[in-house]
Amino acid sequence: MAKTTLLPDGGGLYLQLSTSGKADAAVSKSWVFRSAVGGKEHRIRLGAYPDPDVSLTKARELAGGHRMHCRNGTNPLEVKLQKGRDDERAARERQAAEALVAAHGTTFKDAAEKYIAGQEAGWSSAAYRAQWRQSLEDYVYPVFGDLPVADVTPKLVLQVLEPRWAKKTKTMKDLRGRIAKVLNFAAVKGYRPKGPNPAAWKDNLEVSLARPSKVTSVVNHPALPYAKVGAFMARLRKDPSFKARALEFIILCASRAGEVLGARWREIDLKARLWTIPAERMKMRKEHNVALSEAACAILQAIKGDKPPTRLRPVCAGVHQSGRPEGVQDRSPEARPSPSARHARGYSAWVQIVLPRLGFR
Numbered sequence: 582m583a584k585t586t587l588l589p590d591g592g593g594l595y596l597q598l599s600t601s602g603k604a605d606a607a608v609s610k611s612w613v614f615r616s617a618v619g620g621k622e623h624r625i626r627l628g629a630y631p632d633p634d635v636s637l638t639k640a641r642e643l644a645g646g647h648r649m650h651c652r653n654g655t656n657p658l659e660v661k662l663q664k665g666r667d668d669e670r671a672a673r674e675r676q677a678a679e680a681l682v683a684a685h686g687t688t689f690k691d692a693a694e695k696y697i698a699g700q701e702a703g704w705s706s707a708a709y710r711a712q713w714r715q716s717l718e719d720y721v722y723p724v725f726g727d728l729p730v731a732d733v734t735p736k737l738v739l740q741v742l743e744p745r746w747a748k749k750t751k752t753m754k755d756l757r758g759r760i761a762k763v764l765n766f767a768a769v770k771g772y773r774p775k776g777p778n779p780a781a782w783k784d785n786l787e788v789s790l791a792r793p794s795k796v797t798s799v800v801n802h803p804a805l806p807y808a809k810v811g812a813f814m815a816r817l818r819k820d821p822s823f824k825a826r827a828l829e830f831i832i833l834c835a836s837r838a839g840e841v842l843g844a845r846w847r848e849i850d851l852k853a854r855l856w857t858i859p860a861e862r863m864k865m866r867k868e869h870n871v872a873l874s875e876a877a878c879a880i881l882q883a884i885k886g887d888k889p890p891t892r893l894r895p896v897c898a899g900v901h902q903s904g905r906p907e908g909v910q911d912r913s914p915e916a917r918p919s920p921s922a923r924h925a926r927g928y929s930a931w932v933q934i935v936l937p938r939l940g941f942r
Contacts, residue, residue, distance in 0.1 A: 587613075589636075593651075596630060614647045616657055623658045665849045677771065687772040689763065690726040691735055693717055696766040698903040705864050706839070716756050720745070731773035733764060738780045739789055748761040750796045755784065826880050827897050837864075844896040846885075854878055 582894040593616055612627040612635060627643045628635025635643075647657035667855055697713055704710050717726070725737045755876040761780035767773045777785065777861045805813055817829050831841050841859055848857050856871040863869050873881070884896065 587615075590644075592641075592642070594627075594640060594643055597624075612643075614644045614657070616647065616651050617657045618651070618658075623656070625661055627657055642810055687730055687767070688727050688731045689767075690717075690722055692767040692770070693726075693763045694722075695770075695782050696763050699766075703866075705861070705866055712755075713759060715929040716752065716759065720756060721760060729773075730764070730767045732774070733779050735779045735785055739786065742786070742790065744764075747796060750793050754793045757782065823884075823897075826884070830877060830880050833874055833880075835873050836871065842897050846896060849873075849881060851878055851881060851895065852883075881933075896905060 584600050588596040588598065590596065593614050595613050595615060597613045599611075600606050610630040611629055614625045614627060616623050616625070625647060627640050650657040650660050673913055698708075701710050701713075704713075718742050724741050725733055728737070738757070741760075746753050750835070761778050764773065764778050768775045768778075780786065789922055792796055808896050814829070817825055827841060830836075831838060834856070840862060843862050844856070844858070848859065848929075850857070851873075854873040856873055858869045858871065859860075860866050860868045872903070881896065
């Protein structure tokens with residue numbers, strides 16, 4: 582049975598002897614201060630015995646401090662607990678300040694690369710991943726990419742956005758959001774102080790920049806009137822080019838250009854008339870089944886021919902890997918179109934080449 586013995590020194594100071602009750606158990610010795618507050622006894626451990634840091638003189642000194650609290654009507658145990666909490670908070674604040682000093686060498690570019698590395702696995706589109714890096718390289722890094730991320734201010738963000746806001750509104754709107762995400766990431770990681778985001782729109786950049794919807798209105802891609810679809814498909818099927826077949830397949834399956842361009846024969850089951858697009862190639866990261874019509878199967882059968890293709894071979898091997906027909910070139914960075922226009926380039930390039938050939942303008 583456990584046993585505790587108290588040897589008094591006076592003034593509430595005791596040497597406490599504790600055993601577990603077992604015959605061969607060692608005796609634990611420690612200095613304690615006993616007090617009664619509100620009719621309830623409290624014991625405050627002052628230190629082990631023997632301990633060079635808590636001698637008898639030191640134990641008496643600590644006990645004297647606790648007696649003073651008792652005379653002042655305060656609970657010495659609560660005072661000790663509050664001091665512990667204050668010390669922990671001060672240590673955290675000191676560590677945060679030290680981390681901020683150490684992180685001052687982290688540049689905006691460093692923080693952006695770390696953010697992208699942590700997030701890009703969840704970005705299904707290769708074009709979207711490329712847009713993230715390219716937009717930062719084109720517009721942000723030349724201005725404050727090499728500056729400590731802790732030093733980025735709204736003025737610097739405006740220096741990037743303001744000159745191009747009227748002419749490249751969509752690109753700059755997306756870029757502002759990317760800068761804001763990097764700065765949020767930097768604050769969470771301790772690379773910059775937590776507080777208002779310099780790239781935030783509300784109550785910040787909205788004061789200096791016009792609302793995007795007021796600068797440029799969203800213009801949808803031209804659509805073919807449904808009454809002309811039949812005539813268009815008839816003319817499209819007369820075009821013998823591979824690009825015409827790819828465009829026809831996109832229309833028949835109501836698929837994205839990237840889904841068709843990335844299709845592999847292993848995804849196609851002509852007997853079941855089913856095209857299974859794996860999750861990693863879908864924007865929503867979910868496997869998608871496309872029922873193939875007779876016309877779609879006929880296109881695939883014509884491409885396949887008599888010899889069975891390898892399962893990894895692209896279905897649209899006759900279209901350039903970039904998603905554009907051969908001969909359609911990229912433009913310089915400053916003349917590059919907006920991300921939405923680049924995203925649609927694979928489809929629009931086919932349209933620009935095939936439709937005029939069929940008599941549509």
